[in-house]
Amino acid sequence: MIEIIKKTNINFMGFRNYAFTFSGILMILGIIAIIQVARGSANLGIDFAGGTEVQVKFDHSVTLQQVRHVITENAGIKDFELQDLPTVNKVLIQIKGKEDTVGQYSDKIVNALKDGFKDNTITVDSISEIGPKVGSRLRIDAMWAIIAASIGILVYVTWRFKFRFSVGATIATFHDVLAVLGLFYIMGAEINLILLSALLTIAGYSLTDTVVVFDRIRENLGLINKYSIIEIVNRSINEVFSRTIVTSLTVFLSGVSLFIFGGEILHGFATAILLGVIIGTYSSVFVATPIVLLFGGGEKIAKRK
Amino acid sequence: MQSNVKNALIWKFAILIISIVTAAIYLLPATPAYKYMPNIYKDNMPNKGLTLGLDLQGGLHLIFEVQSDKAVATTFNRMAVSLKDIITKKNIPFKDIKVEGEKLIVESTSMDVIDTVKASYPNLEANKSDSNIIFSLPNAEMARLKDGATDQALETIRNRIDAFGVSEPVIQRQGSNEIIVELPGIKDPKRAIDLIGKTAQLKFQLVNDESPVAAELPASVPVGQEDAFEATFAPKVPQDSEILFERITKPESGQTIKKPFLIKKEALLTGDLLTEARVSIDSRYNEPYVSITFNSVGAALFADVTGKYVKKRLAIILDNNVYSAPAIQEKISGGNAQITGSFSMAEAKDLAIVLRAGALPAPVKMIQNLTVGPSLGADSVVAGKMAGLGAIILVIGFMIFYYRLSGVIADLALIVNIFLLLGIMSILNATMTLPGIAGIILAIGMAVDTNVLMFERMREEVRAGKTARTAINSGYDKAFYTIIDSHVTTLITAAVLFQFGTGPIKGFAVTLSIGVTLNLFTSLIGTKSLFDLINYNKEIKNLSI
Numbered sequence: 111m112i113e114i115i116k117k118t119n120i121n122f123m124g125f126r127n128y129a130f131t132f133s134g135i136l137m138i139l140g141i142i143a144i145i146q147v148a149r150g151s152a153n154l155g156i157d158f159a160g161g162t163e164v165q166v167k168f169d170h171s172v173t174l175q176q177v178r179h180v181i182t183e184n185a186g187i188k189d190f191e192l193q194d195l196p197t198v199n200k201v202l203i204q205i206k207g208k209e210d211t212v213g214q215y216s217d218k219i220v221n222a223l224k225d226g227f228k229d230n231t232i233t234v235d236s237i238s239e240i241g242p243k244v245g246s247r248l249r250i251d252a253m254w255a256i257i258a259a260s261i262g263i264l265v266y267v268t269w270r271f272k273f274r275f276s277v278g279a280t281i282a283t284f285h286d287v288l289a290v291l292g293l294f295y296i297m298g299a300e301i302n303l304i305l306l307s308a309l310l311t312i313a314g315y316s317l318t319d320t321v322v323v324f325d326r327i328r329e330n331l332g333l334i335n336k337y338s339i340i341e342i343v344n345r346s347i348n349e350v351f352s353r354t355i356v357t358s359l360t361v362f363l364s365g366v367s368l369f370i371f372g373g374e375i376l377h378g379f380a381t382a383i384l385l386g387v388i389i390g391t392y393s394s395v396f397v398a399t400p401i402v403l404l405f406g407g408g409e410k411i412a413k414r415k
Numbered sequence: 416m417q418s419n420v421k422n423a424l425i426w427k428f429a430i431l432i433i434s435i436v437t438a439a440i441y442l443l444p445a446t447p448a449y450k451y452m453p454n455i456y457k458d459n460m461p462n463k464g465l466t467l468g469l470d471l472q473g474g475l476h477l478i479f480e481v482q483s484d485k486a487v488a489t490t491f492n493r494m495a496v497s498l499k500d501i502i503t504k505k506n507i508p509f510k511d512i513k514v515e516g517e518k519l520i521v522e523s524t525s526m527d528v529i530d531t532v533k534a535s536y537p538n539l540e541a542n543k544s545d546s547n548i549i550f551s552l553p554n555a556e557m558a559r560l561k562d563g564a565t566d567q568a569l570e571t572i573r574n575r576i577d578a579f580g581v582s583e584p585v586i587q588r589q590g591s592n593e594i595i596v597e598l599p600g601i602k603d604p605k606r607a608i609d610l611i612g613k614t615a616q617l618k619f620q621l622v623n624d625e626s627p628v629a630a631e632l633p634a635s636v637p638v639g640q641e642d643a644f645e646a647t648f649a650p651k652v653p654q655d656s657e658i659l660f661e662r663i664t665k666p667e668s669g670q671t672i673k674k675p676f677l678i679k680k681e682a683l684l685t686g687d688l689l690t691e692a693r694v695s696i697d698s699r700y701n702e703p704y705v706s707i708t709f710n711s712v713g714a715a716l717f718a719d720v721t722g723k724y725v726k727k728r729l730a731i732i733l734d735n736n737v738y739s740a741p742a743i744q745e746k747i748s749g750g751n752a753q754i755t756g757s758f759s760m761a762e763a764k765d766l767a768i769v770l771r772a773g774a775l776p777a778p779v780k781m782i783q784n785l786t787v788g789p790s791l792g793a794d795s796v797v798a799g800k801m802a803g804l805g806a807i808i809l810v811i812g813f814m815i816f817y818y819r820l821s822g823v824i825a826d827l828a829l830i831v832n833i834f835l836l837l838g839i840m841s842i843l844n845a846t847m848t849l850p851g852i853a854g855i856i857l858a859i860g861m862a863v864d865t866n867v868l869m870f871e872r873m874r875e876e877v878r879a880g881k882t883a884r885t886a887i888n889s890g891y892d893k894a895f896y897t898i899i900d901s902h903v904t905t906l907i908t909a910a911v912l913f914q915f916g917t918g919p920i921k922g923f924a925v926t927l928s929i930g931v932t933l934n935l936f937t938s939l940i941g942t943k944s945l946f947d948l949i950n951y952n953k954e955i956k957n958l959s960i
Contacts, residue, residue, distance in 0.1 A: 167790065197794075213608065213781050235791035237604070241782035244478060248917070255915035262907035270900060283904075304850065307912050307920050311857065311927065314908030318864065318901035325897045353871035356817070357864040360810050364860030367805030368853055373798030375470075376853050383857065 118348045122395055123340050123403065129396035133285055136389070140288025143295035152295060154206075155302025156238060158252065160245030161206035162215040163238040165374075166223060168199040169231035177201055180226030185218040195374040200235065202374075212239035252306050259310050260284075267317070271324065274405040279320050282398035286316040286390045290382050299378060308379045312386030315361065319354050319394035326350045327402070343403060347395055358391040424951065427944040435831060438838020445841065465841050468848035470919050471796050473789035474599040475607060479572075479779040481592045486564030486777035487557060491519050494536060496681070505531055517557065519550040564776040565592050572596065572611050572779075574772035579610055579765075594779070604786045606761065614734050614778045615769035617686025619720070621679040622728035622740050623656045628677055635672040636660065644675065655680055659730070661737035664757050676737050678730050683720045685774075686733075688713025692770035694763045697755070703763035704755040707770060714750025722746035733766075799852035806856045807833070814863055818870050820959035824945050825866035828937040832862050835937070836930050848922030858930025864901065865938040868894045870960055883958040887946045891939075898935070905931050 146152040156163045174192050181187055181203065193202040205215050216237045223232050240248075263283055267276040287309050294301060326346040333342060347354075365387060369380035443449050445464030449457075469476050491514040498521070499512050509523035519539070521528050528548050529541045539550040552560070565588060572594060573586050585597035601607050623629055628651050636644045645658050652658060657680055660673040691708040709717050721729070721743050730740040731754050738756045758766065811829065814822035836855060840847060873890035881889070906928055913924035 165791070212784050213612075216784075217605070233788060233790050234786075235788050235794075237784060237786040239781075239784040241478075241780075243480070244783045251915045255911050258914070259908045259911040262911060263904050266903055266907060303917065303920060307850065307916065307923055310908040310912055311905070314905035315861070317904040318861075321897055321900040322868065325900070349875075350871075353867055356867050356871070360813065360863045360867065361857065361860035363809040363813060364806040364856050367809055368802045368856050371798055371801035371805050372853065372856075373795055373802075373849075375795060375849055376798070376802070379850070379853060 113352060118351050120348060120351075121344055122347045123344055123400060125396060126400035126403075129392075129400065133289070133393065133397050136289035136292055137285055139292025139296060140290075141292075143291045143301075144288075146295065147301060153298055153300050155300045155305075156204060156206060156240050156245070157303045158245055158249050158301070159206045160240050160242040161204065162212065162219075162240075163205075163236075164203045164216050164219050165195070165235040165237075166201055166203070166220070167233040167235050168201070168227065171199050172201070172227065172230065174201065176227075177203070177223070181219060181222055184222030184226050185215075187215065187218065196377060197374050200374065207242060207245070212241050215239075248303060252303070255306065255310065259313055263313060263317070274402050275324050275328075277405045278398040278401035279317060279324065281401050282320050282390075282393040283313050283316045285393050285397050286386055287313050289389045289393075290385045293385055294378075294382065299381070302378070304376075304379050305382055308382035308386065311383065312390060315386070316390040316393070319358060319391050320398045322350050322354055322357070323347055323394050323399055324402070327399070339403065343399055347399060351395075354391060354394060358387050362387045420947065420951070424944055424947055427940050428948075431831070431941055431944070434835055434838075437842075438835050441838050441841035442834075445837075461841070463841065463844060465837065466844060466846045467792075467796075468846045468851070468919060468922055469597060469599055469785070469792075470787050470849045471792050471799070471847065472599050473601070473787050473792035474597065475601050475604050476783070476785040476918065477596040477598075477608065477611070477781060478589070478783035479568075479594045479596065479612065480782045481565045481568045481594065481775075481779050482777045483561035483564045483592050484777075487517055487552075487560055488514065489777060490560060491517070494519060494539075498532060498535065501535060502528065502531055507531060517551060521548045521550070522546060523548060561592065565594065567776045568779060569594050571773050571775050575610055575768055576607075578768040578772060579607065581607075593782070600789065602789070606765065608781065608784065610765050610768065612779055612781055613769050613775075615686065615772075615774045616734055617689070617770060617774065618682040618732045619684040619717075620682055620730050620732055621724060622730050623653065623677045623679050624728060626653050626656065626677060628652060628656075632658075632675045632677060635663075635674050638671050638673055641673055641675075648675075652677065659732060659735055659737050661740070662756075674737075676730060676740060678732070678737070683729075684709075684713065684716055686770060687773065688716065689770055689773075692767040694760070694767050695753075702755075703758050703760050704753050705758075705763055705767050705770065706751060706753050709750040709752075711750075714748070717750055717752065718746055718748040795849045799849055803852060803856055803859075806859045810859055810863055814866075818866075818960055821866075821870050821873075824942050825863055825870070825938075827945070828866065828941045829859065829862050831941060832930065832933050832937045833859065835933050836926065839929050839933070840926070843925075845925050846918070846922055847926075848919040850919045851922030851926045854923040854926030855930060858927055858934065861905070861931060862934040862937070865894075865898050865934050866942055868898055868901075869938070869942075873958065873960055877958055877960065884950055886958060887943075887950065891943055895939075898938075902931050902935060 143152060147154065150159075174194055178192055181190060187205065189205065191204040191206075193204065195202055203219055216239055220232075220234055264280055267279045270276075271279060290309060290312055291301070294305060299305075323346060326349055327343055330342045330346045337345070362384065365380055365383040368376055369384060372380055441461045442464065443452070443460075444462050449464070495512045495514050498519075502509055502512070502521070505527070507523065507525050507527045509521055509525070509528065511522045513520050513522075521532070524546060532539055532541070532550060536550075538552060538556050540553060542549045542551070569586060569588055576584050576586060576596070576598070581598045581601065583599055585595065587595050589595050596611060598607055631651070641660055648658060656677050659676050659678045661676065662671060663674055664671045688709050689707055690710045693706055694703050695706045696703055725743050725745060728740045728742045731738045731752070733754075738754050754766065807829075811826045814825050814829075816822070818825065833855065836858065869890050872894045873886045876886035876889050877883070909924045909928035909931070913921055913928070916924055
């Protein structure tokens with residue numbers, strides 16, 4: 111047998127105060143991110159904010175300064191953002207929330223670039239133009255998606271687990287999503303539709319590790335007369351620790367492949383999934399489980415059962 | 416007991432093999448091997464394969480909003496023109512008929528007006544004020560009119576796209592006044608957008624050369640300053656006229672200018688009376704033009720108009736742009752006319768298409784345009800394949816390294832899982848998008864989780880000194896609920912994403928949920944059976960795990 115982690119005997123619950131502090135900070139970050147999104151001051155993608163996005167591929171390399179100059183001079187557009195994509199010689203030009211009827215900026219930008227870089231072949235990779243009406247509709251859909259997913263997970267978890275477990279699982283799920291969102295926010299990364307789907311995926315997957323730990327705690331509760339609840343929890347986590355790591359690792363490996371090979375479109379998605387898997391694994395041990403102890407009222411209630 | 420196990424095993428393998436074969440049949444058209452299949456196979460077996468989404472094959476996803484309010488205005492204007500005629504013929508005294516907002520106002524005090532109008536348009540409701548009779552449509556009627564405008568716009572757009580020639584376009588209505596258009600594999604997106612978005616209101620209107628204002632118009636106005644020019648000139652323009660521009664590109668310099676015209680507002684003839692529009696080539700200048708043919712009503716009207724206004728200039732106007740304004744030499748009775756202008760061949764072709772398909776009942780506004788170029792589509796396909804392959808190699812490698820023979824079994828299940836997933840996608844005729852590929856890749860990582868949970872249970876049982884068979888059975892039994900729980904929430908969020916997501920995201924939800932569901936199937940039926948099979952003849956001593 112090859113074991114990444116041999117039989118461990120770590121006092122996981124001993125770290126819970128540090129973990130609560132750390133997780134508290136992450137969750138606050140996430141809540142700040144949500145507030146900023148609602149106020150419209152976060153870096154929203156054009157799918158939510160409305161606007162124009164043109165992705166072009168140059169035959170040979172150009173600097174962002176050159177591109178900026180050409181667009182300002184030839185197209186007469188001043189207020190735009192430029193982004194160098196991780197793929198070679200690709201540039202993303204973004205104008206947020208300007209036009210009611212879409213279709214004016216992209217033509218200007220493409221023509222300006224073709225005029226401005228005559229000795230360079232320019233391929234238009236993609237043009238996305240989202241009018242304010244569609245943008246606000248996507249925002250509303252996103253909100254409903256979050257609400258529906260939250261209710262769905264809540265209902266399932268409450269139905270499947272006893273109260274204290276379901277509280278732990280639910281908080282851990284929200285923790286994971288908030289943490290990833292918060293990290294995206296402080297990184298200044300774009301918050302868009304595809305990040306939202308990554309966040310919901312994280313919410314769905316978050317429970318996987320948590321369930322593994324919880325199931326073991328439930329099983330081991332039979333030993334309650336011999337050991338204290340803290341001992342049982344620690345013992346349970348130690349017993350399933352290796353599989354928690356391995357199940358996360360396999361998804362993490364998939365995410366790594368997506369991150370490396372998936373191209374610029376899936377880059378943000380892959381980043382979110384990788385962060386989500388790490389945070390989800392951490393939270394199943396250090397957030398979900400200590401909360402079970404907290405809400406279970408500690409040893410007394412457990413012993414009376 | 417033994418024969419029970421045997422029967423169960425046979426059943427399980429039968430189900431597995433049938434699933435794999437079915438998936439293979441449905442997947443075959445997506446593989447290069449398909450073109451070597453005999454025709455009799457192609458004719459009778461599934462032939463669709465996997466459908467690629469717009470983000471992978473390149474194409475346009477557009478949403479247009481029909482300005483249905485304008486359709487009401489158009490209808491009212493048309494009523495006004497025909498009522499003017501009718502009321503004049505009946506010798507009922509009136510000053511003017513005009514349209515204001517959603518009201519038709521007849522400046523007359525004669526009560527006969529109401530009966531006459533109602534005879535032609537029974538839906539109109541009359542309201543009398545001091546010097547006017549005001550007609551309006553009841554709300555239900557207005558709603559029907561607006562609704563009809565969207566339907567009609569959809570039909571017109573469909574006809575245009577059919578004439579343009581796009582394979583497998585999607586054109587559908589969304590909500591009260593939106594039209595979604597999906598055009599896969601378009602090479603010239605700009606041209607397609609122009610073709611769809613053009614209102615294509617063709618009108619014949621007289622040039623107002625009698626007014627002294629006409630002589631004051633400059634020969635040209637710089638491009639982009641038309642609105643400013645119009646605003647400064649507006650006070651001088653007579654009530655019955657308007658300023659419209661012709662776009663002229665000078666052949667020697669290639670420079671474009673706008674030539675202003677003073678045009679009478681009244682449309683003498685409109686494009687809805689056309690039966691045919693074709694591209695022809697002018698033999699002298701070798702320039703394309705569009706020749707149009709009117710139907711019998713239009714031909715009679717055209718003869719009438721040209722007879723009545725000989726020597727005057729008749730402007731041909733499309734969507735408020737003057738195309739040409741030739742002087743009428745003589746009465747034209749054949750019902751044929753030509754639209755000239757400095758067209759390129761493509762422009763002339765597109766003009767003929769929109770004229771044949773007819774005008775949109777109201778202008779449309781593009782509110783979303785997602786264009787993916789064919790090169791990015793191809794890049795994404797490569798990226799998706801690479802990422803998929805990378806994930807498979809990493810995960811398969813890890814499982815064999817970590818779980819040895821059991822890992823091989825899990826990997827077999829994984830490959831079957833992906834294979835069935837693609838097969839089901841083909842059977843459902845679901846669309847594969849780039850996020851969809853991401854869903855498959857995540858499902859690869861999640862799929863082995865099921866086996867990891869079982870294997871870890873088995874390891875525990877082995878450590879506890881159980882025999883291989885007991886270890887396998889109790890490993891599967893004890894891990895079962897954990898596995899179900901860990902899958903259900905993923906399915907819940909996938910369902911939500913499917914419900915609320917846009918096209919590509921829906922693709923993600925589909926692959927992820929099919930992948931996760933199949934995972935239960937392949938591990939509970941597949942890997943378990945393999946273990947049982949290995950164990951069937953001879954009790955294994957050492958479980959390779």
